[in-house]
Amino acid sequence: MSAPPAARSAPPAAVPTRWRTPAMIVLAGCLIAMVSFGPRSAMGFFTNEMSVDRSWALAIFSFSAALQNILWGIGQPVAGAIADRYGLAKVLVVGAVLYAAGLVWMANAADPTSLHLSAGVLIGFGLAGCSFNLVLAAFGKLLPLSWRPMALGAGSAAGSFGQFLYAPLAVYLKAAIGWDATLMVFGAAMLIVLPLSVVLMTPPADPPRPDAETASQSLTHALTEALAHRSYMLLMAGFFVCGFHLAFITIHLPKYLVDHGISNAVGGWVMALIGLFNLAGSLLAGYWSGKVSKPYLLSAIYLARAALIVGFVLLPLTPWTALAFGAGIGLLWLSTVPPTSGLVLVMFGPRWMAMLFGLVFLSHQIGSFLGVWLAGVLYDSTGSYDVVWWLGVALGLFAALVHLPIQEKPVERPAARLASSPA
Template sequence: MTQSSPSAMRSVAAASPVLILVAGCLIAMLTFGPRASSGFFLLPMSNTYGWGRDVFGLALALQNLLWGLGSPFAGAIADRFGTVRVLCVGALIYASGIALMSYASTPGLLHLSAGVLVGFGLSACSFNLVLAAFGKLLPDRWKSIGFGAGTAAGSFGQFLFPPLATGLIARVGWQETLLVFAVVLLLVLPLSLALATRGDAGTRQAASLPNQSIAGALREAFAHPSYVLLILGFFTCGFQLAFVTVHMPAYLADKGITADIGAATLALIGLFNMIGSLTAGALASRFSRKWMLAVIYAGRGVAIAAFILMPITPLSCLIFGAALGLLWLSTVPPTSGLVLLMFGARYMAMLYGFAFFS
């Protein structure tokens, strides 16, 4: 490949914010969907191999930990060397983990595939990198809506993939379903080309700022009290989301709720999350982002408490899915907007990655 090809591609992408948005949103959808469907493989895999739920739960806990742990490092590499390389490597690792998961006949192999490989793969190709690329590539007037659209696209993956997973598992089996998901993830490779960035000197903001090292950016960020508080808030967000995603299907089954209602509940979370994320993205450019986050976190706590205290019925599950969906990832646009506002786009992937890790 000649030296002019990447420059030409960057020029096309820079002139095409719609192309950037569409490609980034598709990546967010494709990478978030299989992960959001993980809970539907718990029962068939546990029944097939005679495992307790703790085996599968540990694998997904490891996945979440490594997804978060890898995010700042993947972000730092993307900030330094460009987004495309990281997205492609992450997609290949993610797809390999999903494919290997279909052959995971021992707890150790499940922890390696669903835990280690999927976790690290997600850290390098999911919407955290997409949002950082939006912050670097999109015009200023597009950024808030871009953050909302990217988050909503991930939510659409959560809306689309759980019913797809349950349908495929019922028709072709859980192993074949995992292989289908692995192949689908390879679509990230061509889509990532639209998000080409030039690394640490590739933004207009970076060109006008003194040369700042990664270590200097980290010292500045963690000396900023608001950034530390932002990270602590995201810890609460991640705990709630991961707990519901992993344990909701099995919890509802224990309460006598059918798998179809469980899938519909998660699908409603994804559907209404699109509305919530797009709304949050639009409002983030007009209202105080910190107060938006306070309202969202408080509302989520009320919704979860009400669901636990109410009798579990199909209707209450669907209402809970819709209510929680509105508040699900609507924290992301104001959070990413605050990171961009405080520190600029140059090291956004890394700094947002630390928030995501929490």
């Protein structure tokens, strides 16, 4: 089944300088996605050390990680709206500085409040300002239509390469220089985003386009239109499940493996395999998003996740089954992002994409908050992650069903209903 054309995706604003070729834009965006996603994906490797050194219960670290995820989600549509209105580069710079400061403070956190403010608040808002979500929005605004499907996949894959790079790096650096110094190194590395943000500069406001409807639409009308759109709301419901899966596995899988006799070194490679195989999964998802129905593709991804988790929980856990799970879940890890972001672009066009995809991502992060926090609470009370694994299976089946009715076509936008006043 061929995907309908993105009729609402008008040509992007002209790139103001010749050196910013499409390839340069994709490269800079992928580097930002890699550097911003890497430290966040390695957070699970600091759980045991911080809990032991500070004599904290697992629920304390879980709450900080959950707070990080929910604030990332809350901040994303706000950061997206600011980027849509005033340009992306400023938002990327502020986000990177907050992220770096959060990592450095986290390394020196001496009490739970400091941990919540650093790992939770600063890193959460930092991610909202410089993560792959804004990179994908930049691709939608700056790249020619022919570049977009694969670029969306490449941006998602770059985040996974950050996971592949940072997971074993975190294990190695912790052993060599300690967990606190490792966090400070990761914080310093975040500052590379500052010069790279210049490449992703967008104008403070989109100039007039052939698609006059989209050009004149206000932020308020864009929000009202999206929240009244059934397919958009179904997309949000499905992306909630993606967040639950990813956050639970990112934060709690390393401890789950250690509890079952799998070494931290093997756990590092399991997380690295998730990142490595997601390179292929995200690129394939980006490619197939331009070839087949995006809703059906998403339904298949979530169904495959549910089946994979069932196999992982029921089979005997060995280093080899753990590595196989890492490879399998990696193929499905961020493969949801290209078709999900692509559907937002098809439905509403590029004008408010950063904000509208940010709102979908808020749903993802609500799922992330519950996945991280609920797992910590249940583990402290039952000593097991079993209930959370089976809840992940049930949610995967729910997501597989909820994507089927989504209509992949531009929203109907009568000219008389458009708000032409500035937001």
